[in-house]
Amino acid sequence: MTDISAAGPARHRPRQSILTASANMKRRNAAEVRFKLYGLIAISLSLAMLATMLFTIFRDGVSSFRQATLSFPVELSAETLDPTGNRNPEDLRKVTTVGYQKVLSQAFVAELQARGITQDGVSDKQIGDLISRDAAGTLRAQVLANPDLIGTTIDATILAAGRVDGFLKGRVTFETAERDNQINPDQLRLVEQLRDAGIVQSSFNWGFFTNPDASDQRPEAAGLGVALLGSAYMMLMVLVMCVPVGVAASIYLEEFAPKNRWTDAIEVNISNLAAVPSIVFGILGLAIFINFAGMPQSSTLVGALVISLMTLPTIIIATRASIRAVPPSIRDAALGVGASKMQTVFHHVLPLAMPGILTGTILGLATALGETAPLLLIGMVAFVDNYPSAPPEGFLDPATALPVQVFSWASRADPAFIERSNGAIIVLLVFLVIMNVAAILLRRRFERRW
């Protein structure tokens, strides 16, 4: 029996060497390589998704920074614009945008005839349709501001209709125009001629940053003006409300709080508040600030209050970390030379913790800037085309915010609004990048190892 067992394995077992891998070891090494590969795949997948997202947003959004305009001379005839002939502002006001629209389209048709640009199958009305519906309002405002223009001929540069703009950007093509009731292929052929003649041009879209939102029919006139102002107001108020309260709360919890039930309750609350879904804060704002306290709906004040409550835990957590990073020896030294506890904190600990607090605040504000869901509930998604007035009254005026504008444009039917929406995202991301870079630079500049 011993013979058999001694002889058997000795014949079958391959010679073991640490220089040649056994089958078992080969399998284990293969598993090792596979495992490492899974990790690499996971990382490249997540980075690829990030890259795809940013790529599609920039691909779809960059074009919103350019805008097609029409330039041609417009004769502001006194008969239509000032029928009474006395340049009285009251009478001038009676001429509505319809009157100005007529003036514009007549001037446009006349200019085309003068330049000899013709296209079969395009009526005079369809030529007029190439002009944005917003242009008449702009021209009217210009004339009312300066009645002397009446009777003269001005070189007007006005917005082209959204479809013309889309054609220059490649979004509207001859195929889509076949199915479109706002434009037809013949009109597009005319636009091609106009482009060659230099009447239609594409230029940088300043209006995108200054115009208020525009109605569904006029995507070319829609801008981020009100949203930028609303976001700026909110961030200002969040900064003023949230930072002092957050810093004060952190100082108390880190430096003064005794260990008891109440401080435990506060601690648990802060960590839980950081995890409450943002929409719940919207419900809170609606129920308490609007329904109970009677604050005006859609106002930046309510938005700022809600966002402040959301941002508070973030700021408290960051501030506490940087206060904790100040070494106890600083406190001991201050107390040792006779400073009171309060003086130690405010004269020594707080200044040393300041860079960390600042960084945390900037990052908290960056998150707050992109917050959307709670603002929908307090009515900031409403269509607002009036600028809020200057603070402090302006804080009570209805406004909208940058991320909410992104959302409300994305839910409109016209594809031109998707382009605007992506453009607004780019603006939002630029702000976020600036804030994050500022935070990183601050951290690098002031970071201190004790």
Next chain:
Amino acid sequence: MSVLMLLAAIAVLAIAAFFLARQRALASTQGNPRLLHSLPGYYGWYGAISVLAPALAALILWLIVQPMVLEARISATLPADLVADATTAELTMADVRRVAGGLDTAIASGAISETDAQALVTGATDIRALLAQSGVALAAEVSPEVLTAAQDYRTQAHWGAAGRTALILVLAVLGLFWGVTRAQPEFRARNQVERVILALLIAASSIAVLTTVGIVWSMVSETFDFFSKYPYQDFFFSLTWSPNFRGGSDLGIIPLIWGTLYITLISMLVAVPIGLFAAIYLAEYASRRVRNWVKPLIEVIAGIPTVVFGIFALVTVGPALRDWFAEPMGLGNSGSSVMTAGIVIGILNIPFISSLSDDIINAVPQTLRDGSLGLGATKSETVRQVILPAALPGIVGAILMAASRAIGETMIVVLGAGAAAKLSLNPFDAMTTMTVKIVGQLTGDTDFASPETLVAFALGMTLFVITLGLNIFALWIVRKYREQYE
């Protein structure tokens, strides 16, 4: 005096008190600060605080109490049929306030003089036209009772404002005298000032608790209101969700919970493997340089606002899934679907899971790794058989927190999941979640008496309870695990 003017007056008095008290303290020791108990500045601060604290407290109290008293007194003078029940009383008072406000604007714009406004009689003058002139639009003609009440309202509001100004100025001046007279060398000004500061610090840290109380209170009260109008059995157990603002709606939560959980499940199927493997690679395999570059890049995902992910779902992911998977497989033709929302929420949660797991894996003691490698295990065997079991509770905690975030996520599902409440197993069907319905029921014109609006609060309450429960559970697991190696 308007409130802003009053605040300015208080501020001026406070600054005056600061300098007077400081000056007096110094003068009492012939300008030798060493004989004072506290630094001179503290006497100044004490003076300023004794002006500010009583005056501001009184102002806030007055601003809250005056409207209540005023409304009670005015509605007592109104005839009974105008204040028959709470709703009509509210409407009448709103009319009274609007007319009173309109008269104020009319006087301010010079359309009418102060005495004329108080002597107005309906019938003799067209009040509506008068107010329309100064830009105040009224829905209906003003009834004589409302006009009289509005005139009363204005008189009393004026008296109230005058009383407010007088009281607060008196308090501020008294505070100033109090603060300045106490500025004596033996007075412990620093201790007093520090006590006030400490009170402010405590108040600031209590705001977190107040917020929670506010959240719970606002939702609980409205939820009770909802259940008094709609049976709770139907809410929790009904299988249909079809709100109808004309009444007779089915408001069963089950389809919404199903949609929420299905989307959460898919998002976890995306986020957990990717996030976990990324964390393992970064913690165990990556060189320092790779780690320094890749980790912040993955965390960039967490810094992008969720509405951007929503647009990505709506414009890119949804159509791509529809054209490449759903339609060829005959599973539907909807761009917004459970799959779309789930995948995008999954992407959003990758950095969350990876950075939490990274921290947890790094917290596993090095001795465990060394022991396993020393016995001849390969790196991946060490990870799978030693590190992951040791880190498991923490990783489970991270996954639960990510799930709670996915459940509460709003913008991505609003833009990517659809609005139809459906009970279906097909992941390419459009379904909806609790958060979508909260947004849907609470935006636009809402009537806070109808169950269709109030249901949003019950949904919010359910959401709050679920996410809070998950988080507390996760924190408990993580905390329990951390103690293991300390």
